[in-house]
Amino acid sequence: MNKRLLSSIVIVVGFLVFAFFQGTHSSNHQAKIPKVGILQLVTHPALDEIHQGVVAGLKQEGYVNGKTVKIDYQNAQANQANLKTMAQNFINQGDNLTVGIATPAVLSLAKAANGQSPVILAGITDPVGAKLVKSIDKPGANITGTSGDSPLTEHLDVIQKVAPQAKTLGIIYTSSDHGGTYHAQKTEKLAQEKGLRVKMYTIASTNDMQQVAETMAGQVDVVYAPQDNGVASAMKTLINTTNQAKIPVIPATDTMVKDGGIATMSVSQFDIGYQAGLMAGQVLKGQNPATMPVRSVMKGSLVVNIKEAQMLGIELPANMVQEAQAHGEVIQ
Incomplete structure (x- = not known):
């Protein structure tokens, strides 16, 4: 074997060994991620x-x-x-x-x-x-x-500002949602302390929303939609039904206001x-x-839906709109 061929073999073998160890090092590095x-x-x-x-x-x-x-x-x-x-x-x-x-x-x-x-x-x-x-x-x-x-006391304040003449509050939540049930029951007690009559409604899944919302809309003056995954997922169905009955919905989060709620004090x-x-x-x-x-995380900001309020013939208090403009969000 001539020297040139031997040299070439040594170079190739060296390169392969180097590549092997580099690959092993890279694999070990990836494994540590x-x-x-x-x-x-x-x-x-x-x-x-x-x-x-x-x-x-x-x-x-x-x-x-x-x-x-x-x-x-x-x-x-x-x-x-x-x-x-x-x-x-x-x-x-x-x-x-x-x-x-x-x-x-x-x-x-x-x-x-x-x-x-x-x-x-x-x-x-x-x-x-x-x-x-x-x-x-x-x-x-x-x-x-x-x-x-959720800042439930603030939510009730929003309800009473948006619908000051309301006597009966409907609260809708998912029976299997721990968070929704927790918030609904706490809100029920707080609302009763403020002199509101409360009617509770549950859905087992989003498929129930249409029927339950239709029943609720004929029995209440205003609706509260708590922080509840099932209700949030079916929010547009709820709003379609309550809009026909001219019933305002006060939800727990800003995303639910964007889906047709009137207003809320929303935690980010x-x-x-x-x-x-x-x-x-x-x-x-x-x-x-x-x-x-x-x-x-409890600090919230006021979010109002002007478009929805106007459609329902509700005039939001000027100070609410001003607060939302200054520190929250106004949906036109």
């Missing part, structure tokens, strides 16, 4: 905003999808079987951490994680009542995150997700979720 699973109950604007906030919060902590973290986003489309399967898949593929958007999603993640890998709440109304954490200040296990409780769903994303990033860096207090 943390994986985060995000499980969302269903598609609707409020939960979509929470999802966007989670991703933004992770980015703020230095975890950019595709670069410094791998995010696997799954949407169960309100299917309980999907929730169970998707949650278990996150655990099976070794995700470092999971994030649940809406109470049913977190419950599925908590069961799949079985106290082992961290689970981050993203906008859960009543995490203690749902038995996800021991307390707000000391969660005590592998779960923490953000609570997106994006901010709820953003705070959860920050906490997820901190857990990835080594913080213990057991000792991280659940963060409550």
Whole structure:
């Protein structure tokens, strides 16, 4: 074998060895990138905003999808079987951490994680009542995150300003939605204390909205739609029915106002997700979720729908509109 051929073989072998070790190093580097699973109950604007906030919060902590973290986003489309399967898949593929958007999603993640890998709440109304954490200040296990409780007293103030002559308030919620039930029952007590007669209506799924809304519209003067995933998903159906009866709807979130509600004091769903994303990033860096207090996002801003009010023949108080223009949002 001549020297030139031998030299060529040595060069090729050296290149292959170098490429092998570089590939191994690259694979090891990729393997070290943390994986985060995000499980969302269903598609609707409020939960979509929470999802966007989670991703933004992770980015703020230095975890950019595709670069410094791998995010696997799954949407169960309100299917309980999907929730169970998707949650278990996150655990099976070794995700470092999971994030649940809406109470049913977190419950599925908590069961799949079985106290082992961290689970981050993203906008859960009543995490203690749902038995996800021991307390707000000391969660005590592998779960923490953000609570997106509604400013119910402010919502009732909006109801009485929009419909000052109303005597009967209808509250509609999903019977299987823990957060919706929690808010509906609390609002019922607060409304009764203010002298309002309250009628409660439930739907088992979005398919029930048309029929229940038609019944409700003939029995009440104004409707309250709490922070409830089923009601939010069927908001346009609710509005189509109440509009025909000229009944105003006061919902819990700005996205529901955009779907036809009159007005609300709305907590930012994006901010709820953003705070959860920050906490997820901190857990990835080594913080213990057991000792991280659940963060409550409660500060809201006034949102009014001028177009809807005019269609129903309702003149909103000037100071409400002015406040929304200055510190919230006006939908024309």
